Amino acid sequence: MWDYDSLIGKAQRYFLRAEQANSESERDVMAIWLLLGLEFLVRAGLAHTNPALNSDPQSMIDAVLGKENLKAKTIPVSQAIDRLNQLIPPTPESIFKAPANNLINLRNAELHSGMAALDIDVNAWLPAFTRVTDVVCKHIGLDADNIVGRGITTWGRSLIDQADQAVQKEIRERIKAAKDLLAQMRGEERAKREAALFSATLAGALKVGSFWDGPIIDGLSGIRLGPFLFVECPACTNNIPMDIVEVRRSADRLDGDFVHSDAVFIASSLHCPVCELTLTGASEISAAGLSPQHIEEFVEELSDRFTGDEDYDGGLEYGDE
Template identity: 35%
Template structure:
């Protein structure tokens, strides 16, 4: 029901149905967006089908290969899968680059829902609005699954989408560049302020890693970074994207923690960047990675006191 090969095959089937539909027809877009959700569920299914099972009832047991318990009337309950929102959250933790396209995935799923569950014609929009987002999400997923997106979706559609994506990236880069230029001009027009000593470069977050931080990572942190317009200390908002699996190296438990840059605000020149894509367009790092370490002593032996002489 939730096997990896089945999801990839079904996604390809729906993408091929889109190829058969007229390119200007809403039906083609509908098939593509439906197929995209199957592709999004594929990385979770590849790890284990239980990642797709609803936590209530017997769905997890069913996904693990155990038959569902019959209801009082003798009927077998139908297993339920997790919502697309939960799929996105889990993909951000499993697929290294998915966090950078999560907003676009959310837009595409919202577009599909509006088309299928409302009276509006949500898909009666230009390809420029949705196709670049579709291509970016698809390429991230296919790269993780070691699949060729041209084979999965179709070479002609991907080529068209990449062209539109390049055009959209160029437009956004121009808009952000102009915003930076205006912010710099505003900063240069301000009365001269006493020179400030540049702060030392930081290699770690401003908040210290502690035992509790390691076990329950902060969802959002704020870091000081040089403003791309005026060079002042700007506040960069970083949101937790994922953490790698723990590894035991010597006597240290080690893992990498990845944060996604989602916004930047500079009090010096009033520059404001409000999304990860704008961060990228400003040539700033989209993701920040820190290596987190804790010793075995701190993790497991901190409160251990051997009970000698009581045997």
Template identity: 30%
Template sequence: MWGYADFTAKAKLYFRRASEHDRVDEEFSIWLLLGLEFLLRAPLAKASPILLAVPEGPSILHAAGFASASQAPRSIPYKTVCDRLKVVVPEFGKVHDDAMYLANVRNEELHTSTATLANLENGAWMPKFIRVVDVLIAHLELELTDFLDSSVIEHARALAYEEDAKVKRAIELKLKAAKEFYGKLLPAEIEQRRATPAPQGRIYDEVACPACGEIGRVFMKGVRSTRERIEEDEILTEEVAVGVAFECPVCGLTLTGVPELKAASLPTEKVWTWAADASERFEIENYAGEWEDYGND
């Protein structure tokens, strides 16, 4: 119950369930958020299992190795874990608020009627998640890739950004300039610019330009693919892509990176579902006749 190795093993188990999940949905997120709590408790268990025990009853004695059959031991709540980590892990103070935010997201999802994760962009919580995990893993002197799949790490890091007043101000000026340029265009020029073809070989999502309202393109970079799953006669795979740039062919607005996309209220992530025909993959039709004849010779 109190062992350091048990907490790290359980964190790995839950993180692995997330990476092996075949959809980009709330279940993927929940496995990561549940696994995080076990990783949060690991530094306290390593320092002293007693740090995880509530002071009431026999819990401290149980954590010290003196089991009692009269009453089940209890561990401290999440908030107390985070408060104690600020003392045990020197760098944890920098991510304490992130850890509490993640706990609130998890609790709202699990204990209220609100579909929190369904309504929350991954960009709102995954950067906080990876920051907390980075601090814990560094303190424990472990390898991050032993806990999280490299694709999940890339996904979280690609969404990471820092709120910066300078970036927001710069984007406001870019939007203003693009809007003024658009207002000076003749109708024929607008039509001509609308017909500008997209660059070849790049994946993108079409969205309304925040400056002029015309159709622009958020160019995407694939960061993670789910495991394949079979539904009826199709093999489905979901691919997560993160925005790397925005271009409007009409007003000429260009933005680069998650911080600028976020500041302009543009999408920073998209999930595509790819389908393949299961019968072609496994050549089911080729075996149908043989199966019908089985046992009739």
């Protein structure tokens, strides 16, 4: 029911039908076949690990054992996307869940409403489709050109290149505007802003590259909640906090009396209170020359993990006898 070969084969058939709809008047036909095929590609990504991952929890035991169950239920595609997102190693290039869900929502709007949801410019969806299919195909060890079709992937990547160049141009202009603002700023105002920013670094204790998961007060924006990674502003070179979001945490590793784990964070936004440069999302932050990914190791004492009580002395609690 959920075997890998049948799912990847069905995805390929749908992608082939999309490639055959190559006239300008059939752009919406191409789009619907691609977005229908996307669901089966996602499900193939799960089946590549284990077909049972496509199963509803109530049917999962039978699926794991390979038993035929005519009442077995398939999880919704949104849940399949969520499960596959947990299997794909997180990197700025493998951002998958949000664009995949957006594409499925676009497909559903076309299929389940009176809207002509796909009567739109291909720039609105083909770059995202290309990125998502590249991520899934790489995860399962396939070439997207062979699965989706070289014509469509080439077209999609050309649109991605155009979009990336547009973002880079926009960020260069934004950085220049921030530098111009700084050049025109009175010395006292700049000193005031930098002094307020200095308080956000805990009086200089948080250097460039420092991770901080607590609140900060920068004297301009008020109290801000972490997590943050401190970076050098691309415009004014001040040490500023960049907002980051945890996207994955590794399994625990036990080392003596300590539990270690690694968390992967992706940059979400950056605002410099001195030069007023603002960047949003990993693509803009990357275009500004900053790394949008950070890995932080967490270490916890084993006794804290299981007791949660700093005063616990290791003795028996009531009911432990």
